[in-house]
Amino acid sequence: MGKKKKNENLVMKGDNGLIAELAEVKWVKQPVIYTLLSGDFSLMQMNIIIGISNELQDRINDYLNRRKRGEKGQLSLFTQEEIDKEAITFKINFSSLNIRPDAYDELDQACKNLIGLNMSYPIYQEGTTKIKERAYINLFNRVVVPTNLDDVNNSKTYNYKNGKRRKGWIEITMLTKNLSDVFDMSKGYVNHIATIAQICSKKRTPRIYIYLQRWKNYGSKTVNFLEFKEYLGLITWDRKNDIIKDDVYPKYSVFCANVLEPVRLEMKQLSESNLIDISFDYEPIYKNGRKRGNPDEMKFIIHLSSMGKMITQKSKVNKELSDIIEYLKKEYxxxxxxxxxxxxxxxxxxxxxxxxxxxxxxxxxxxxxxxxxxxxxxxxxxxxxxxxxxQHVVEDAVVIEENKSEKDTNKVTDELPKPTNEDLENFSKVLESIRTQVPDAMVFNFIKLYSVDRTTSNHVKLKFVVPTNFYCEEIETKYLEVFREKLFEYFPGCYVNYVIDGSFFK
Structure with missing residues (x-):
């Protein structure tokens, strides 16, 4: 597989440099069940598996938005029309997988091997996170790398290796009876660096990296040792009879030497270079007084890199911003x-x-x-x-009760109580003061005090006339604060209303 050259400039030179690098990092969301798909996948195969999730990002984001809005409609990544079909085909471009031409043969072999790989996904006990059993499937029903030889009217004028030219994408067909289970979003999703399979050299590093992502904010996670090996596709476990079959690394020491330690060291190096957000250490956990042999559980201690710490902080900030936006949308x-x-x-x-x-x-x-x-x-x-x-400054504030005034768009009438000469003189002083403070506020040349009502409450009710709604909107948004401040000097605690009447200014 074509791998990106590691960028030495990613070694930290301060927060600003890291922020700039983070802006270039692409992330992908994968349903938890899909990330727990067991199998001993190669790096190229993991790249393809992640590529499928990448093709589903719009669906995943739409699903999450629907859930956030509390909608009760389609709560699956797939429409009922799609589910009713026997299969769905995904198209993944080479460019999204970062595959160079010299890796095309490796790609062909990886696609071919995906068809025959033994895979399974966990089925949980209802209402718990405990695995009841695993469903064994062949998720990829058909995987094709199209070439010019697939064309109906094939021209043999091209002189390519093996007489074929790849078209630049992969076609993957999956049965819908498997899709609904594997891409089930009810267990949540894992968000991780999209290019993880492209920057690693150890084939199990992406798998363990994705596995640990779910608990990176907890600092540690203890997992069943056999379930972990099963996830990596290294054992076949007959749970009903509690028999282990086909154990690739039956001894714990050999498993550590060939799997855990190489992955730990690679993730440590990638983490220190801020190419990924986490690294880990591990320790075996024995029960019933045992000290040797295969452990009952594995405890992973998860460390955040500088990138990981900044991502965590950024996620917290984004959550607070999202909450503010949702409040503003709902409240106003x-x-x-x-x-x-x-x-x-x-x-x-x-x-x-x-x-x-x-x-x-x-x-x-x-x-x-x-x-x-x-x-x-x-x-x-x-x-x-x-x-x-x-300026990066803003005034302090406190919360108090909501109140609002009304806008009356009717024509002015003679029934309203007229302002006194003193009222008109005071309003002239208000306008003069405003023009001194904001001389470019020309809208105040088109406002007249039409009524002052002191008869119905303890508050003064002022009614102004403006020629069109535009002037009302300008005053009540752009200049509202200065307008109210000046009004309150001469009409303390007043309430403001408007009427729209262009004829009043002819």
Whole structure:
């Protein structure tokens, strides 16, 4: 298999360098059951197996989004129409597998051998994580590397090795009766570096790396020794009669020397070079007082590399950002596209200040009583992002009760209580003060105080007239805070409403 040359520049020179490298790392999600598919796979075969998951990433992400939204519709990676078919064929391009021309023969052999490999996947006891039995299958019903010789109207004018030219992709056909089980997402998924099979030299390194990914945030994991060997395809275990057959490495010391230790050393080297996110140590666990022979269990101690620590921190930050976005969408009826300016400009250092700003929105709502609640919230967030990008400062805030005012789009009428001369004079002072503070705010040339109502409550109700909705939106989003601050100087605690009436300005 063609392997990428290891980038010596990945050795850490500081967080900024690592962040830049992490941006180039591609990750792939695999359903847990699929990652537990047993078999003694070669590196090329593991590359192909991961490649299938890579082809399913859009389906996996769609599934996770549906679950996140609480939808009760299709909860499988495959539609009912697909499941009703006998088989599904996947097409994997050579480019996604990073296969060089000098590895084509190896690819052909790996594809051929996949058909005959013994495989199995675990079936768990209901409601537990304990394996009840394994289902033995031939997952790959057909694996083909198409060539020009497959064409119906084949031209023999080409002079390629063996008279054939590969077309640049693999076609893999799997029976749907196996797909639903193996790609079952109900047990969760494993997220790992997509190119793991391309950067390793030991064939079992990708398998153990993926196996340990599920517990990397726990620091250690104890597993049944026989189940682990079964996962690696090194034994055949008759669970019903508790008989081990076809044990490739029957002695623990030989198993360690030929499997665990070479993998441990390779993962340690890759981890120190920050090409992968974890490494491990291991120790045998004996029960019933035994000290020798094959252990009952294996304890893996998992270490995060510098890359792994930063990924863990980044995942935590991303989770908090996702929670903030979901809160804003639900609380203020805002769609994803309207909030894209936050995610596009987001940096880790923005998170604590963004949390403060989001907390402050409730206080600002009560204080300034925007008529366009959603528009005002978006303007506050956009202003925050701009301030952060230029100065990295934001005001402190506290949470208080929500309140909002209304917008009346009816024509003005003579029934409303008119402002007094003192009211009009005070409003002129408000506009003069605003023009001094924000001289480019031309929208305030098109607003008139039409009504001041002090009769129905302890609060003053002000009604303004603007010619079109545009002026109302501009004032209530872009200039709301300065407008309310100045109004409250002359009309303490006032409530604001608008009417849209272009004829009032003719």
């Amino acid at each position: 009826t805002i769609c994803d596209n309207d909030l894209s300016f936050i995610t596009e400009s987001f940096t880790d250092s923005m998170l604590p200040l963004l949390k403060q700003e989001v907390t402050a929105l409730k206080e600002k709502e009560l204080r300034y009583r925007p008529t366009n609640r959603t528009g005002y919230i978006l303007m506050c967030l956009k202003n925050f992002v701009e301030r952060f990008k230029s």
